[in-house]
Amino acid sequence: MLTITDLLIQENTVQERIFNIRDIQVMIDRDLSELYGVETKAVNQAVKELLAKLIGILEKDKKLV
Numbered sequence: 010m011l012t013i014t015d016l017l018i019q020e021n022t023v024q025e026r027i028f029n030i031r032d033i034q035v036m037i038d039r040d041l042s043e044l045y046g047v048e049t050k051a052v053n054q055a056v057k058e059l060l061a062k063l064i065g066i067l068e069k070d071k072k073l074v
Contacts, residue, residue, distance in 0.1 A: 026040040038056075042049040 023044065026036055026044070027034050028036070038049050038052050042052045045052070
């Protein structure tokens with residue numbers, strides 16, 4: 010069971026991995042994969058799939074207008 014101290018340590022670890030680039034908060038794919046316990050390749054593939062899905066939704070909405 011996680012204690013408050015464990016949660017605070019985890020939050021600090023995440024906060025240290027967030028960077029501000031042009032006023033946008035970003036995380037490096039390597040850091041995300043480490044936090045989620047997967048390979049970097051899996052994170053990048055998920056991002057590509059989500060982006061393709063979003064583009065499809067936006068194109069569909071644009072046709073409806």
